[in-house]
Amino acid sequence: MRAARFPERSTIAERLAGFLAHLRVNGFATGLGEYETAMRALGEIDPIRPSEMRSAFAAVLASGEDRYRRFGDLFDAYWLDHRRMRERQQAMPAPNQERRHTTLLEQSLAGNNGGGVVDAPDNAGDGEAKSSGEGRLAGVRTEQISKIDLRNLVSSRDLAEAQRIARDLAAAMRDRRSRRRKAARRGAMLDLRRMARRSIAHGGEPFELLRKRRPDRPVNIVAVLDVSGSMSVYAGVFLAFLRGLSAVHTRTETFLVHTRLVRVTEALRGDEGMAALGRMSLMANGFGGGTKLGSALCALAEQYGRNAVNGRTVLIVLSDGYDTDPPELVARALARLKKRGARIVWLNPLKGWAGYEPVARAMAAAMPHLDHFAAANTLDALAALEPHLSRF
């Protein structure tokens, strides 16, 4: 449904329904509940005045900063005749941010169907993906593939393995500071609520001591994957790794970096994740140019991190540290994120090579801010992260 062209004698209800459809096309989640509330709101204002109607509808229909800011234009486009055509042209081609992102992505892919397509399986080994109970890793046991440099490994089986390791890692990363308490067989606190109830049977004697304890809580993971030219050989497996993290761990945010920062959290999650993975691997190869790691991390620290990075966040940077930005930018961004309480893990595939020194300037600048710096060029190396991450 497109924005309405009003028939001569349409009622206000019909127009409102049309407006809600117009909003839906633009990525708003407006349903029957919103329709009803908006109709009731009309009764409370003077609907003759567009500015009142705009304010009222904004309060009812636009939830979220982004939508709230865009609402004025969308409202004017629909209700105010004289601007309608112009705004419609602007508003229509860009339904919402995610979709716009995909379109851009697809455009960028259109001219680039060359080699390097990662062989993505349809279903990422769901059957065997259950983590092994205690959050221990089993990746080390599979000898054949575990010593190979990730570059040589893009088969679907290995991708599934990378995902499995990611899941186990996510399970291993638990935050043990929680204030909420849960009933448990052993625990530091008495569970008075259950005790009072049970004591009725004993004439008010708190006979059984029931306990509760603090449950483990998951950490927030923010992963930044460098997909510049120098990293593109690793990108496929790392994406599988990140997909694995997102799949088990709902508090994972994922970003790609080449010359700018791209949020891919939603694209990686969900059923079509593996398809998205293939697309993004393609994109990673498409951007063979320089990395702007420094400015990307700054963007992360200032925009996303301003609100969402806190003491429970583990930031995972997957990069070789080759950066075209001045190294101070990386240092500044990491210092800021660190100040917000984030713990920072840098995984550098080059570190696994014999005789590697962190000489890349951005890498050297980042070193003082890292909580953990590790190789990530084999599945073994990824698996070996577990004790470090679970200790956090």
Next chain:
Amino acid sequence: MDWKGLQRELAAHGYVAGDDLAMALHLTVALGKPLLLEGAAGVGKTQIAKTLAETFSTKLIRLQCYEGLDAAHAIYEWNYQRQLLAIRAQADHDSAIEDRIFSEKYLLERPLLQALRQAKPPVLLIDEVDRADEEFEAYLLEILSDYQITIPELGTIVATTKPHVILTANGTRDLSDALRRRCLYAFVEYPDRKTELAILHARQPDLPSRLAEQIVGVVQALRKEDLEKKPGVAETLDWAAAISGLSINDLADDPDAVQATLVCLLKTQADRAMVPIEVQQRLVGKAA
């Protein structure tokens, strides 16, 4: 009262609300739906609830959210000590003890339950709801859509009067769609120059207007700088109070004293280092 009237009332109580915000508040009251306010820290979200309570001369019930907040702290809790005593005292001659100890008498009301049981509709402020975890949001849904609370032992408690509910969020994490859909919404920005002047005038009417303009000018300019913590409206008011407390009549007169008062605006060391005395004077010069 229409929304203009509400806007005037709020202004009379010292809160200058923009049109969009006043409309959102008006609809909250008129439609009986909760209002979700988002915006950076320091734009006056919490103050809105306080002023609304003053305007309606009703009680403000506040629930500060934090990570791990649970039903026992937000909704209700049984008074276990009294329950245990009651069981012991009456165990021998009363078989219906269970009914008795799970009754009103042994119930401790926490803010959310309190808010539903007032004679006059209170303003319920659920502050920084995004700090609480997702599970707590789920608790809130029943309360926010039906204004009722279910206590397993007692049954469902329906609100005697519908409270005016205001939720605030800073964007610590994304709120669930289910919660958003139950609320009206307003995004609160830092006030523009004119609004901030009006706020300052409402709060400190004695301040000379030229000085007020300087103060607001400097704060507005500071917000455009790359600071770790941007000064909010409360900071502006603090600073104005400090300036007038030191009997400074013109910010350009006494740079050292003004520099010393910047502690009211800049709350981290890095931010203070960003604004040395020369920068401060340049800002003052521009603001004049």
